Amino acid sequence: MSVKQISVFIENKKGKLAEATRYIADHDINLRALSIADTQDFGILRIICDDPKIADAALKDGGYITTVTDVLAAAISDTPGSLATILEVLSDANVIVEYTYAFNSSKAGAYMIFRVDDNQLAAAALAGAGIKTANQEDLF
């Protein structure tokens, strides 16, 4: 139970993010979730979209450096403490979280994306706690 996330290397320079997102739009890639990690020199644009295979090929074709990673999308309820609960479950299972970000869609509901060191272990721990993790299709 994981989803494919595409990461794109983007230089931390004026207009580069606009350029990349315009490129994504021009290739009919529909973004469901997105996060950006940035340093002084560069940023990593992480996206979740409907057809990661086609999107990744299109980005590579455009000269972008990309990498595809399996990440977990955990359903999250709109109540205080729900994120803390998930993180506690993961922590108790000795799962290391590299980064996380959230998204919400009217159709699919609210999810937290987790990049962890061990997807299988994390998914099992979450399932044990009654927390659902999504497949790519569930998000669209």
Added chain:
Amino acid sequence: MSKYYQPEIETASVEELRKIQNEKLVKQVKHVYENVKYYRDLMDEKGVTPDDIKSIDDLHKLPFLTKADLRDAYPYGLLGTDLKNCVRIQSTSGTTGRRVVAFYTQEDVNLWEDCCARAIVAAGGTNEDVCQVAYGYGLFTGGPGLNGGSHKVGCLTLPMSSGNTERQIQFMQDLHSTIICCTPSYAAYIGETLKEMGLTPDDIDLKAGIFGAEPWTEEMRRDIEKSLGIKAYDIYGLTETSGPGVSFECEEQTGMHINEDHFLAEIIDPETGEVLPEGSKGELVFTSLDKEAFPLLRYRTRDICVLSRKKCSCGRTLIKMSKPMGRSDDMMIIRGVNVFPSQIETVLLKEGYSANYLIEVDRANNTDTLDVSVELTPGQFSDTVKDLAIKEKALAGAIKTMLGINPKVHLVAPKTITRSEGKAVRVIDKRKLHD
């Protein structure tokens, strides 16, 4: 065709070569003393006359010429014959100061082209080859030199000059070029373009490349060989002595054979000017033994290298020079440490990065700063900042190990460092702006 272009010279015994050199040197010193006032004055100042030069053992008695002399004597001060006897001018790019203008008689051109022909034959060239010359044509010696050499070997010559890379590849495919001559950075760029066009080395017929005019590393050689499916040969030369073909590589790829029947080589201590024994690392000095129009004696190249007369498996007896390990023109002094761009390039390639990099030297708070930007390759990318930070740190560490200076490393997107079709710009020294 023979394995050698001029076997009688290229495989001559050391004694035979020495005899040729002795005779030519005595004659050349006389020619220069009588015709070049600038050098005659230098000799007079040192109290040396042509009679003092009886063999190459006396070479050390002669004064040196430096790039500064060439600038002082610009344009006609070192001319060895009447302008009416000259047929050609070639010139340096002038990037490191005032340009050098070199003159050639017809015989000078002829001998220069022989040197280039030796290089092409050493790279496996015969009259059945199609030789694509993608060095710049014009004042730069690269294009005209290899063009002339290619004619002499009898190759079908494509005088492409540099640039318009897709058209280069088109011609390469349509006319089945087997040899390419250009700068190594341009060869790497052709390799990249080939890949971008969806082609592989199997789609072209190249078998060999002759690359020179700028420093390049063994790692870069392997990259180029792989991307173009060729064997890559180094060639060395400088406008001051003629152009490419002063020395050239054979199939052993362990240094370049100097055409020492035309160019007498010495290695000196760059500080003291003292001649060093064979095998020592030092500054390369050339004496042109045949040049009529621009006959430089003991010209200091600023290139640091090593000479070796170790037996070569190719059968050539011509002395070999190592790839220049640096050039005092390129040498930067950063925080008191001598740094050559080629050292940084070696580290980059060893760590799996591309040879597309830019070195920026600046000064902040009275301390020199070194910034190295390098293009990230797909294999190195990661979705976490942590991984990339570790990579930057590892690369900075490797550069520090090599130079003893801590650089700041910047990973940049592919194709963001400007490509060059001639000599690549690798270094920007901003300190000069403040001085």
